[in-house]
Amino acid sequence: MNEQLQPLKKPVRANKAGRSGTQDDIVYAHIFEAILEQRLAPGTKLSEEALGEIFGVSRTIIRRALSRLAHESVVLLRPNRGAVVASPSVEEARQVFFSRRMVERAITELAVQHATAEQLSELRQMVREERDSFSRGDRGAGIRLSGEFHLKLAEAAGNAPLVSFQRSLVSQTSLIIAQYESGNRSHCSYDEHMQLIDAIEAGDAQQAVSLMMHHMDHIDSKLNLDEESASDDLHAVFSHLLKKPKAAAKG
Amino acid sequence: MNEQLQPLKKPVRANKAGRSGTQDDIVYAHIFEAILEQRLAPGTKLSEEALGEIFGVSRTIIRRALSRLAHESVVLLRPNRGAVVASPSVEEARQVFFSRRMVERAITELAVQHATAEQLSELRQMVREERDSFSRGDRGAGIRLSGEFHLKLAEAAGNAPLVSFQRSLVSQTSLIIAQYESGNRSHCSYDEHMQLIDAIEAGDAQQAVSLMMHHMDHIDSKLNLDEESASDDLHAVFSHLLKKPKAAAKG
DNA sequence: TTTGCATTCTTTGTACACAAACGCATAATC
DNA sequence: GATTATGCGTTTGTGTACAAAGAATGCAAA
Numbered sequence: 001m002n003e004q005l006q007p008l009k010k011p012v013r014a015n016k017a018g019r020s021g022t023q024d025d026i027v028y029a030h031i032f033e034a035i036l037e038q039r040l041a042p043g044t045k046l047s048e049e050a051l052g053e054i055f056g057v058s059r060t061i062i063r064r065a066l067s068r069l070a071h072e073s074v075v076l077l078r079p080n081r082g083a084v085v086a087s088p089s090v091e092e093a094r095q096v097f098f099s100r101r102m103v104e105r106a107i108t109e110l111a112v113q114h115a116t117a118e119q120l121s122e123l124r125q126m127v128r129e130e131r132d133s134f135s136r137g138d139r140g141a142g143i144r145l146s147g148e149f150h151l152k153l154a155e156a157a158g159n160a161p162l163v164s165f166q167r168s169l170v171s172q173t174s175l176i177i178a179q180y181e182s183g184n185r186s187h188c189s190y191d192e193h194m195q196l197i198d199a200i201e202a203g204d205a206q207q208a209v210s211l212m213m214h215h216m217d218h219i220d221s222k223l224n225l226d227e228e229s230a231s232d233d234l235h236a237v238f239s240h241l242l243k244k245p246k247a248a249a250k251g
Numbered sequence: 252m253n254e255q256l257q258p259l260k261k262p263v264r265a266n267k268a269g270r271s272g273t274q275d276d277i278v279y280a281h282i283f284e285a286i287l288e289q290r291l292a293p294g295t296k297l298s299e300e301a302l303g304e305i306f307g308v309s310r311t312i313i314r315r316a317l318s319r320l321a322h323e324s325v326v327l328l329r330p331n332r333g334a335v336v337a338s339p340s341v342e343e344a345r346q347v348f349f350s351r352r353m354v355e356r357a358i359t360e361l362a363v364q365h366a367t368a369e370q371l372s373e374l375r376q377m378v379r380e381e382r383d384s385f386s387r388g389d390r391g392a393g394i395r396l397s398g399e400f401h402l403k404l405a406e407a408a409g410n411a412p413l414v415s416f417q418r419s420l421v422s423q424t425s426l427i428i429a430q431y432e433s434g435n436r437s438h439c440s441y442d443e444h445m446q447l448i449d450a451i452e453a454g455d456a457q458q459a460v461s462l463m464m465h466h467m468d469h470i471d472s473k474l475n476l477d478e479e480s481a482s483d484d485l486h487a488v489f490s491h492l493l494k495k496p497k498a499a500a501k502g
Numbered sequence: 503t504t505t506g507c508a509t510t511c512t513t514t515g516t517a518c519a520c521a522a523a524c525g526c527a528t529a530a531t532c
Numbered sequence: 533g534a535t536t537a538t539g540c541g542t543t544t545g546t547g548t549a550c551a552a553a554g555a556a557t558g559c560a561a562a
Contacts, residue, residue, distance in 0.1 A: 023545095023546090047513075047514095048514070049512095049513075057546085058546065058548070059514090059547085060545085060546055060547065061547095063515095064318070067315070067318065067319075068318075068322070071319070071322050073412070073415070079273070079514090079515090079553090080513085080515075080552085080553050080554060081553090081554070081555090082513065092411065095409075095410045095411055095412055095413075096412055098410060099410060099412040099413055099416075102353065102357050103353075106349075158346075159349060159350060160346055161324070161346055161347055161416075161419065161423070162346075162350055164419070165350075165416045168412065168415070169412060172412070273515090274515095274516085298543075298544095299544070300542095308516085309518070310517085310518090310544090311515085311518090312516075312517095314544090314545095330523095330544090330545090331522085331524060331543085331544060331545075332523090332524070332543085332544080333543065333544065
């Protein structure tokens with residue numbers, strides 16, 4: 001029942017090689033991934049004690065992971081009232097998308113100049129995995145990989161502050177998709193991703209930026225940020241006010 | 252005895268209820284301000300116990316404040332080796348300035364559209380205080396207010412992710428100025444700030460952006476990022492390799 | 503039935519104690 | 533004499549106990 005995460009029970013202290021070693025990194029990554037894959041719905045309460053129980057660590061570690069997520073606006077940390085998965089409003093969603101367009105444009109231009117052959121190869125590999133995930137029906141993994149693609153592209157641009165900002169924006173975008181995605185859920189982003197890499201590899205900055213902007217348009221068009229009228233949406237809109245957690249189903 | 256945190260000895264304002272915000276907010280703000288005003292030099296070690304002693308709180312609070320500062324790349328958190336004030340390299344400085352140009356451009360355009368009369372009035376007040384600080388020789392407060400001006404302008408733009416990013420960039424810029432400012436230290440930024448507000452208030456986006464870009468150029472030109480030859484700079488360059496914290500090596 | 507208040511109970515906030523890791527210094531060996 | 537091994541001291545990392553702040557619930561009164 002409460003032992004789904006057995007592998008984590010043991011103290012994972014392989015810190016010499018620096019392979020995502022510390023415990024709070026692991027906890028952070030797991031919660032982050034759960035949100036990215038939409039296994040944790042917006043508004044879900046994240047109890048420190050419960051998470052500590054699940055991951056087999058004390059509240060200290062959980063608290064640090066939540067703090068980090070809060071700094072990326074992925075969870076909301078309310079004083080004396082605990083943490084919940086953030087529920088971006090329509091206005092917040094618009095702001096995130098505005099910033100993303102700005103950042104993606106800069107990243108694309110920089111990537112054309114700085115991306116190495118190895119990085120482009122890794123990007124292609126990620127797109128293949130993304131495509132495979134969607135084709136075998138694993139939508140959660142697909143969305144996560146799609147986000148990681150944009151993060152990886154930021155790394156290829158070679159600008160550390162942009163990478164940090166992009167991480168935050170990608171996470172929030174995933175939340176927004178979880179909250180506002182319309183019926184048409186055909187995530188064909190991998191095709192656009194591949195074309196984008198082609199343009200970058202060809203050194204065609206203008207074409208690459210154009211493709212990226214269209215890609216942003218497509219993501220945007222899949223959301224219904226304009227309406228927000230149906231009862232379901234109302235529920236989502238007010239979820240940050242609800243006391244009761246959505247009780248995320250454990251896989 | 253190695254008292255590395257001498258500069259902080261003075262503000263022992265360990266009031267528990269007086270100031271706004273929680274304790275870790277107060278600690279964060281004080282350290283942040285000390286760095287912004289360059290009372291804490293890059294490379295200075297930030298001992299948890301010493302800071303706890305100074306502020307009259309436990310290491311838990313200090314740790315959280317340092318974690319927050321680390322997330323903004325203002326301090327560097329080395330595992331098992333404590334925190335130091337970050338020492339941006341020339342390359343990191345270039346990346347920060349690239350991002351700042353991008354963000355400031357967007358902020359300026361948005362501010363022309365969204366800034367309210369009240370916000371512009373507050374901005375003017377900040378510029379006046381900045382000018383007064385410089386004119387009475389308080390260079391530290393002047394630099395801090397100059398940074399806060401850019402942060403306030405970001406808030407006037409009305410885009411939350413941009414504000415968050417800008418906060419990180421402004422802090423890092425201050426660090427960079429502390430590390431790389433050339434002999435010509437005439438910070439006449441307040442004049443440019445005032446012209447900028449005029450253009451924004453007039454609704455002249457093109458002029459406002461142009462002024463902002465020139466302002467960025469001026470800040471950039473005051474630094475000697477190209478040379479990095481003096482012994483002081485060499486020291487900064489290798490500070491991340493040094494085991495021993497060279498506290499207060501600033502001349 | 504509904505509303506206001508008080509008590510209780512759960513959850514978070516803070517401090518502290520203990521354990522582990524790192525750096526430095528000393529010493530021993532080649 | 534130089535270099536490496538080892539022990540010690542200091543600093544950080546983690547767990548846990550206790551305190552405080554909300555939230556929920558029950559009771560009483562309108």
